[in-house]
Amino acid sequence: MSGSGQTHDDHRQWAETSHCRVSAARHLGGFAVLELIAPRIARRAAPGQFVMVTVPGEGYLLRRPISLFSAEADCIALLVEARGRGSERLTRLEVGDVVDVAGPLGSAFPTQGVTNALLVGGGIGCAPLQYLADELAAAGAHVTAALGFRDFRAARAVGAFTIERLSVATEDGSVGRAGTVLHLLAALDVAPGTTVYACGPTPMIAAVQRWTFHEGLRGYVSLEAHMACGTGSCHGCVVDTARGKLRVCSEGPVFRLDEVTP
Amino acid sequence: MSGSGQTHDDHRQWAETSHCRVSAARHLGGFAVLELIAPRIARRAAPGQFVMVTVPGEGYLLRRPISLFSAEADCIALLVEARGRGSERLTRLEVGDVVDVAGPLGSAFPTQGVTNALLVGGGIGCAPLQYLADELAAAGAHVTAALGFRDFRAARAVGAFTIERLSVATEDGSVGRAGTVLHLLAALDVAPGTTVYACGPTPMIAAVQRWTFHEGLRGYVSLEAHMACGTGSCHGCVVDTARGKLRVCSEGPVFRLDEVTP
Amino acid sequence: MSDRRPPAPETDLSVRLGPVELAHPLVDASGTLDVLEYARRYDGDYLADFPYAAYVPKTVTADPRTGNPPPRVTETPSGVINAIGLENPGVHAWIAQLGEWAALRAPVLVSVGGNSPEQYAAVISALEAHLAAAPPGTVPDVRGYELNVSCPNVVGGLQIGADPTATAEVVGACRAATARFLLTKLTPNVRDVTEAGAAALGAGADGLSLVNTFKAMVLDRDTLRPFLGNRTGGLCGPAIKPIALRMVAEVARAFPDTPLVGMGGVMTGLDALEFIACGATAVAVGAANFTSFEAPQRILAELRDEVAARGFGTVGEARGIALRA
Amino acid sequence: MSDRRPPAPETDLSVRLGPVELAHPLVDASGTLDVLEYARRYDGDYLADFPYAAYVPKTVTADPRTGNPPPRVTETPSGVINAIGLENPGVHAWIAQLGEWAALRAPVLVSVGGNSPEQYAAVISALEAHLAAAPPGTVPDVRGYELNVSCPNVVGGLQIGADPTATAEVVGACRAATARFLLTKLTPNVRDVTEAGAAALGAGADGLSLVNTFKAMVLDRDTLRPFLGNRTGGLCGPAIKPIALRMVAEVARAFPDTPLVGMGGVMTGLDALEFIACGATAVAVGAANFTSFEAPQRILAELRDEVAARGFGTVGEARGIALRA
Numbered sequence A, B: 001m002s003g004s005g006q007t008h009d010d011h012r013q014w015a016e017t018s019h020c021r022v023s024a025a026r027h028l029g030g031f032a033v034l035e036l037i038a039p040r041i042a043r044r045a046a047p048g049q050f051v052m053v054t055v056p057g058e059g060y061l062l063r064r065p066i067s068l069f070s071a072e073a074d075c076i077a078l079l080v081e082a083r084g085r086g087s088e089r090l091t092r093l094e095v096g097d098v099v100d101v102a103g104p105l106g107s108a109f110p111t112q113g114v115t116n117a118l119l120v121g122g123g124i125g126c127a128p129l130q131y132l133a134d135e136l137a138a139a140g141a142h143v144t145a146a147l148g149f150r151d152f153r154a155a156r157a158v159g160a161f162t163i164e165r166l167s168v169a170t171e172d173g174s175v176g177r178a179g180t181v182l183h184l185l186a187a188l189d190v191a192p193g194t195t196v197y198a199c200g201p202t203p204m205i206a207a208v209q210r211w212t213f214h215e216g217l218r219g220y221v222s223l224e225a226h227m228a229c230g231t232g233s234c235h236g237c238v239v240d241t242a243r244g245k246l247r248v249c250s251e252g253p254v255f256r257l258d259e260v261t262p
Numbered sequence C, D: 001m002s003d004r005r006p007p008a009p010e011t012d013l014s015v016r017l018g019p020v021e022l023a024h025p026l027v028d029a030s031g032t033l034d035v036l037e038y039a040r041r042y043d044g045d046y047l048a049d050f051p052y053a054a055y056v057p058k059t060v061t062a063d064p065r066t067g068n069p070p071p072r073v074t075e076t077p078s079g080v081i082n083a084i085g086l087e088n089p090g091v092h093a094w095i096a097q098l099g100e101w102a103a104l105r106a107p108v109l110v111s112v113g114g115n116s117p118e119q120y121a122a123v124i125s126a127l128e129a130h131l132a133a134a135p136p137g138t139v140p141d142v143r144g145y146e147l148n149v150s151c152p153n154v155v156g157g158l159q160i161g162a163d164p165t166a167t168a169e170v171v172g173a174c175r176a177a178t179a180r181f182l183l184t185k186l187t188p189n190v191r192d193v194t195e196a197g198a199a200a201l202g203a204g205a206d207g208l209s210l211v212n213t214f215k216a217m218v219l220d221r222d223t224l225r226p227f228l229g230n231r232t233g234g235l236c237g238p239a240i241k242p243i244a245l246r247m248v249a250e251v252a253r254a255f256p257d258t259p260l261v262g263m264g265g266v267m268t269g270l271d272a273l274e275f276i277a278c279g280a281t282a283v284a285v286g287a288a289n290f291t292s293f294e295a296p297q298r299i300l301a302e303l304r305d306e307v308a309a310r311g312f313g314t315v316g317e318a319r320g321i322a323l324r325a
Ligand SMILES: Cc1cc2nc3c(=O)[nH]c(=O)nc-3n(C[C@H](O)[C@H](O)[C@H](O)COP(=O)(O)OP(=O)(O)OC[C@H]3O[C@@H](n4cnc5c(N)ncnc54)[C@H](O)[C@@H]3O)c2cc1C
Pocket: A050, A062, A063, A064, A065, A066, A067, A068, A078, A079, A080, A081, A082, A083, A084, A085, A086, A087, A088, A124, A127, A128, A223, A224, A225, A226, A227, A248, A253, C074, C075
């Protein structure tokens, strides 16, 4: 494979940080929160955007898309779940390791003028919501988050979140309320005009979409798709939307909730 | 490439040691002497034999053939030169790392009845000669070694050898005598009936062969060939000999000097 | 090469691909780099700094195409598989965008797809008409075409390139539609890649590019069903490089003086030089673009170093040296 | 799969490859495991402990062959390339050795090569004559043949398998020479692998195995000349698995009830299961044998786990599930 190790630091016109150092790593059994020193990325980032991360080692050709879990001063953080080979390798990164990271990429969650925000996450789809919550809170919005997980193991990711009004559900009832994130929503007192931000597996997105329509709310969704380039070049990551087929890496990952067809 | 990491330790009928721990590592700029804990291999080994070493990490499909540099009690040692990707990776092994090693494989240098031995090595071809010298010396033979290298950098390998009567030549004269190992041989006082053991690049083998014929000596040579299986199965490593095409990994690597056609 | 040498910028890397002068041999492989998308993500003037010696856009067809259902891409051992299915807005919408990258400072070779000779020729005719009428500065520097008769992911794609007669028909129709440089991009999914090559050259192609992707399949780990929405896809990347090199060598031997664009798994400067040694005039870089924004710059720097370190005065001196008896 | 489950030895892995009962689906790929060489390096009774369900020896030809000049093998990205050139002692010397592994406790499928129908048939006739005359216990349990019409590294190898007519002639001659199970091993270096498959089956083959290696080329880093002594070689290993799976699926779809041996890049139990999901009856393991003596045991254990973890009662339940619409 080779190659990715040796980038030329004189070409600095890209928001691409080679040899990005891990400055902190928290391992939460199957998940990791990685803090990376990446000033050029941190400076430009907005919640909802993602980075393409080169998995260290031979034998990983494609970079992995990972949402920004936070971005502050010179650092970005990523919340990574070990799902396949590559993400598993990323969760094993330790302080001092270096990775290549490109970004920030894609569209951000619109936050302007939002006073009440409801953040709905399922599984690793929760990842972009911490950063979003931070930004919304800093802008004075009232933020509530509802996170759903399959089971005890998946819910370990919750340990990474510091959102104040946070409720959790697990399908097996092992952590928080038993049921899906929809059960959490049903129990919430949602102010009219609340903006919904959703990210998670397709069935959850579809359910949240139905629920927001029913409640008369507007909102945004961050979608996942298998990616090759992450740069809008290959058309590998398209999803169907009301605006036709759109690329998650370029027109997305954030779309209006009412324009996607999960 | 997966796979090799997970061997089943209940199948112990093979002289194959998975998770073989590096117990000592000396790094000699471009070379490394690696000591590995491999009792089953050490117990059966003889000088001239080799092992197949799995290069750690993804992306190395074939094992690398490496001669035994020594074998004592529970340990074997390897002298590895960084030539390509895989051997370079092996030279970076550190104490505590684990590698998979299979062996001992191939034919050994005959040593029975030898009273005077002349060991002739070129470049990394010197690797099997230390073990051979030790065995010959232990059996009471008089051992002289002549090692030739291209330059100063290649001659760093000398630091690994502890043969008593050892002379060194470099082509650029930076270490030892200027010239090839043939110049060393010309300067030696070789007892009649001395057994010659040679290992090195093809032109050196050819020259040593001519020299031994001229001096009326007998001897053995250890050959290199690109290998896939290392087990006599694939016929990838054949060399031309007086006995027809023979496999270096199975009929070799040690052949009679007078039967090879370098 | 493990010990890096100082860069040798004086080494002459320029090549002539038929009538097209290239500053160096590297071009992008169709479908792997979108110049406008890159420009959006770049701090400087990307159209001026474009790192490849020519730009090959994603294949354009006469009609708009929505492409294949997702998922469309994933990784394989040392490879990438894709089944995009030639998604593109159709030649008319595509032409309407030309003004946005008219300032691109590199010659352009337009990749053309279709299901019939007429469809291919329609793309070229529409573009030629536009170019003839366009005021200077409003269109990029289109120098030629690459006929993609080899996409394994659409009906009519692979089929054309695997059939010499059908290939010749497409090339003939396109030859009649343009006087510009005409490459035909060959499929590797054949017994003898020189057959379609001969057909294309016989029908008027000026040069050949190869290889497109290998038809392949990946299963979903969980369901054991085909992973890609299209079931099968096209394999590229380092995995296929040894096969691609063999095919480029065969074509270079069969058609010694023909402009050739070699590709398949180029990740390093040495890889690119290998294609040149096998007879390629220029080398296209595909999947490597997915590894880093700076892959083209890195590969070019490595190629320059490799050429210099081997004592070649020009990159052309390396061309075909693997073919000698 | 990252979390290992406890082994489930009760899972039924047995399959029937035509008339041949196999304890499980894994066999060795011809040319990658020599049973006598393994026995030499084994502390127990290797002929009794043989891990594969059947043994496919290296291809044997009528005449002795010295094979190609070295080097003959090297590594590629996720692949192995070889140009052995069917080195073998010829069928008569080969028969003379049979007694040494007569005790092998696994059925044997003899791989046969040649340059003409007569040469193939001569190997089979010689062996059939020997088997008919041999006292019990002096010969291994030969159950059938695999006709290697697909070696890319010899004159007449690839050529036969890439030509349906030539393939049919070879198969026809061999069919006349034996009543035993007859597999034909197909080359992937074709446009449509089902064409040679149909020809082989039409001429009397009982089943098909695929794929043999892809014709490919590797250059020497230093000289940029072809690395292998034979210039080109055959590519195998994980690099080619996606293409091999696609071809096995095509053949399984075209000939649904035909015994199929799938292969190409199997390194893990999941890989093997993928070939079965694509329609293979049995799966051959080639390059993986080069990674460890214990590769077959590991792959078999993994396959058993995969089958059990997915809730299949038998491995046969997984067969062809990737083919469903
Ligand atoms: C915009 C976006 C944001 C994401 N944010 C996060 C995040 O913050 N944290 C996190 O843990 N994960 C996130 N993911 C999912 C993450 O990219 C995948 O889990 C990861 O790529 C899996 O790689 P692997 O090597 O483990 O899987 P493998 O299956 O071994 O990978 C094979 C190939 O498939 C791709 N792939 C596999 N699963 C997915 C998937 N679900 N989505 C996209 N590509 C996939 C891989 O990138 C790789 O190219 C995000 C995905 C997208 C598209």
